[in-house]
Amino acid sequence: MLDLNFSYAQCVANSERVSWRLDDVMPLDAEVDLSRPLLPAALAAQGDLIWLTEREQLVLNHLAGNAYLNLFQFVEEFILCTVVEHAQGELFGDHENIRALVRFADEEIKHQQLFKRFRVAFDRAFGRPHKVLENAAEVAEIVLSKSPIGVMLVILHIELMTQDHYTQSVKGNDDIDPFFALLLEKHWLEESQHARIDALELDKLASQASPEQIAQGFRDYLDLLAAFDGLLAAQAKMDLETFAEATGRALSDDENETLCAAQLAGYRRTFLVAGLRSPQFVRWTRAMRPAHTDELESSAARWSA
Numbered sequence: 001m002l003d004l005n006f007s008y009a010q011c012v013a014n015s016e017r018v019s020w021r022l023d024d025v026m027p028l029d030a031e032v033d034l035s036r037p038l039l040p041a042a043l044a045a046q047g048d049l050i051w052l053t054e055r056e057q058l059v060l061n062h063l064a065g066n067a068y069l070n071l072f073q074f075v076e077e078f079i080l081c082t083v084v085e086h087a088q089g090e091l092f093g094d095h096e097n098i099r100a101l102v103r104f105a106d107e108e109i110k111h112q113q114l115f116k117r118f119r120v121a122f123d124r125a126f127g128r129p130h131k132v133l134e135n136a137a138e139v140a141e142i143v144l145s146k147s148p149i150g151v152m153l154v155i156l157h158i159e160l161m162t163q164d165h166y167t168q169s170v171k172g173n174d175d176i177d178p179f180f181a182l183l184l185e186k187h188w189l190e191e192s193q194h195a196r197i198d199a200l201e202l203d204k205l206a207s208q209a210s211p212e213q214i215a216q217g218f219r220d221y222l223d224l225l226a227a228f229d230g231l232l233a234a235q236a237k238m239d240l241e242t243f244a245e246a247t248g249r250a251l252s253d254d255e256n257e258t259l260c261a262a263q264l265a266g267y268r269r270t271f272l273v274a275g276l277r278s279p280q281f282v283r284w285t286r287a288m289r290p291a292h293t294d295e296l297e298s299s300a301a302r303w304s305a
Contacts, residue, residue: 002203002284004196008100011193011200015103018189021111025186026117029177032125034058038065038180042170043270047262051255056247060259063239064266065129065180066122070132071235071271072162072187073115078140079155080108086201104197105247107190118183128245131238133231143224149209150220152202153285157221157275159195162188164278165270186252199284206288218285218292225272229303232267236260276300 038056041206044061052060071108087101118162123129143151166188170181239261251259275281277300286293 002199002206003288004199004203005195006200008094008197008200009096009198011105012096012100015100015107015193015296017056017245018193019191020186022113022117026114026121026183028117030117030121032118032121033142033177033179034062034125034288036177037061037175038177039068040176042169043068044266045259045262046072046088046265046269047258049259049262052259056243056249059246060243060263062122062126063242064263066119066126066130067132067235067267068270071116071232071267072158073112073119073137074133074139074231075158076112078143078151079158080112081144082155083108083141085232100197104194106195109191111187114183114187126246128242130242133235133238139231142227146220146224147213147217147250149202149205149214149217150224152198152205152237153217154224156195156198156202156284157225157278157281158271159191159198160278160281161271161275162191163195164274177198184286194281199280202284202288214289215292217294218289222295225276225299229268229272232271233264236263236267253266257262273300273304276303 001089003212017072020080039061042066047062049057067072081103083105087105090098090101119130119132169175170184170188173181205217209217240251240256240263243249276296282293282296284298
């Protein structure tokens with residue numbers, strides 16, 4: 001159903017070629033330099049914030065950068081569960097498929113450990129704990145209650161989005177912290193193979209599904225994005241709490257609303273719109289169900305407004 005020119009065996013070979021060790025990239029005693037921005041402007045708060053001082057804008061960027069990695073650690077909880085389920089479904093089947101999925105799961109665990117270590121190092125450098133989303137297991141349970149196609153669409157969305165973030169905004173960007181950029185590069189190297197495996201798994205699911213099951217998968221996908229939007233709004237509010245504590249600035253109600261809206265707009269553009277408008281995602285979802293193309297773009301337009 002999908003026009004795919006790669007295989008599970010190729011994904012494994014590529015992953016082995018770019019593999020890296022957690023302790024080499026993020027040792028337990030790693031230090032985070034907060035003298036420079038972590039996120040590029042395209043992935044940070046969206047809006048006119050010139051009324052903030054340079055230091056305050058930098059603090060807001062640092063909070064968004066830490067939350068950015070934590071949000072990946074957060075969603076990788078249900079990605080890991082899904083990949084393990086798919087690997088179990090391949091038992092007594094194609095060994096290359098099993099090998100690719102097991103390696104995928106192992107790398108997702110490594111990524112979670114990477115981002116957890118960064119969070120600890122960030123709080124140490126920042127001088128106080130940054131409030132971030134914590135209930136990953138509860139959210140994973142909700143996500144996994146949806147249809148397999150809906151869940152796999154969300155996972156493909158996330159991992160293609162990751163590719164675009166790195167290639168379009170991070171790679172070669174000399175304005176952001178080099179160590180943070182290195183973490184995103186290492187994540188991208190392995191996620192680029194994960195996205196291909198996602199597409200192969202989605203193609204299998206779609207080829208065995210009825211038109212109604214595919215339609216339900218798209219409905220579940222959009223429902224899950226809407227639920228994730230609520231989590232992004234919660235993170236934006238937590239960022240503002242930590243921002244006020246770190247800067248000592250008392251914001252007026254209007255300033256608080258403006259700042260929260262800017263932070264949420266950045267998260268929406270980064271985690272929702274970027275995935276919905278990823279060229280590969282658009283091409284593959286159009287091949288699966290052309291009738292949903294306009295609906296997906298409408299959602300992207302609403303979240304980017």
